[in-house]
Amino acid sequence: MKATQKSGIVIAAHGRHYLADVEGSHVQCVTRGKKTNVAVGDIVDVTATSPDQAVIDKIQERRTLLYRSDQYKSKLLAANVTQLFIVVATEPSFSDDLVSRATVAAEAAGITVRLILNKVDVQDGLEAARTRLKVYEAMDYPVHEVSAAAAPEHAIATLAPLLQGQSTILIGQSGMGKSTLINLLVPDADIATREISAKLDTGKHTTTFTRLYHLDGGASVIDSPGFQEFGLYHLSEGMLERAFRDFQPYLGGCKYYNCRHLVEPQCAILDALAAGKIAPLRHELYGQLLHESAQTLY
Numbered sequence: 001m002k003a004t005q006k007s008g009i010v011i012a013a014h015g016r017h018y019l020a021d022v023e024g025s026h027v028q029c030v031t032r033g034k035k036t037n038v039a040v041g042d043i044v045d046v047t048a049t050s051p052d053q054a055v056i057d058k059i060q061e062r063r064t065l066l067y068r069s070d071q072y073k074s075k076l077l078a079a080n081v082t083q084l085f086i087v088v089a090t091e092p093s094f095s096d097d098l099v100s101r102a103t104v105a106a107e108a109a110g111i112t113v114r115l116i117l118n119k120v121d122v123q124d125g126l127e128a129a130r131t132r133l134k135v136y137e138a139m140d141y142p143v144h145e146v147s148a149a150a151a152p153e154h155a156i157a158t159l160a161p162l163l164q165g166q167s168t169i170l171i172g173q174s175g176m177g178k179s180t181l182i183n184l185l186v187p188d189a190d191i192a193t194r195e196i197s198a199k200l201d202t203g204k205h206t207t208t209f210t211r212l213y214h215l216d217g218g219a220s221v222i223d224s225p226g227f228q229e230f231g232l233y234h235l236s237e238g239m240l241e242r243a244f245r246d247f248q249p250y251l252g253g254c255k256y257y258n259c260r261h262l263v264e265p266q267c268a269i270l271d272a273l274a275a276g277k278i279a280p281l282r283h284e285l286y287g288q289l290l291h292e293s294a295q296t297l298y
């Protein structure tokens with residue numbers, strides 16, 4: 001790093017505008033040229049252009065990178081996170097497709113997954129949600145039940161210890177209660193968000209950007225906007241089969257070394273599916289993702 005440079009951590013991203021925490025002050029940052037490959041959580045080397053503005057010169061090597069992608073481009077969700085909390089709720093009903101895709105993205109990135117079942121105070125839908133989550137529990141993804149609105153102390157007692165020493169990103173569909181949870185886990189999250197929003201000049205769209213909050217003791221929490229799609233076009237076939245945790249015990253057991261686990265004879269994955277050891281919805285998703293990975297245009 002040059003003498004005129006400092007390093008910081010990117011705490012918010014909105015389009016090509018970034019906010020970095022540089023030695024405790026919040027600095028507006030832009031990239032050089034048209035680069036948009038910066039993610040919240042990135043450690044960056046910056047050169048100041050004014051007391052509260054800087055240019056990002058370099059992104060330091062990432063420990064992890066979580067992203068989604070469509071046919072045309074990838075969207076970085078967060079860098080250097082160690083843990084993903086997937087927030088679901090008893091109501092409205094959550095999408096298994098999104099939850100499963102998030103687990104696959106996290107596995108491919110080497111990130112730990114926990115599922116948070118919120119609104120367990122709502123009796124209607126509770127048993128149905130628990131039943132649906134058994135698929136993930138069977139793969140050893142922990143499920144933590146909370147009620148952010150009805151039992152906030154219990155929710156904090158359950159989740160705060162899990163955040164210690166970690167950099168955690170929360171994702172969830174709209175309406176699952178992710179904002180309510182963030183406000184419990186991050187004191188003054190609202191104030192921080194307003195300040196970040198003003199500095200990033202996001203206008204009224206205060207919830208449409210990803211932001212990072214520091215917690216006491218060095219932990220951090222990243223809040224990302226809700227989304228309806230979780231494309232994984234960037235995962236190659238080889239990465240895909242390994243990112244399905246439920247496939248792992250059977251990999252290498254197929255007759256053909258290049259088995260795609262779709263229609264091949266003597267396929268260990270299809271055998272496990274037939275034996276009920278792999279859930280049908282997971283194998284269907286795998287087939288869909290294989291299809292997506294063949295469609296990338298970049």
Ligand SMILES: Nc1nc2c(ncn2[C@@H]2O[C@H](COP(=O)(O)OP(=O)(O)OP(=O)(O)O)[C@@H](O)[C@H]2O)c(=O)[nH]1
Nearest residue numbers: 119147148149150173174175176177178179180226
């Ligand atoms: N019954 C019940 N309602 C809750 C609970 N947690 C949140 N809610 C309600 O669920 C609704 C959605 O909560 P939010 O925190 O705004 O949800 P979100 O996931 O951030 O949704 P978006 O802001 O749309 O992304 C609100 O009306 C909350 O009051 C809970 O534990 N129990």
Ligand SMILES: [Zn+2]
Nearest residue numbers: 254259261267
């Ligand atoms: Zn196979």
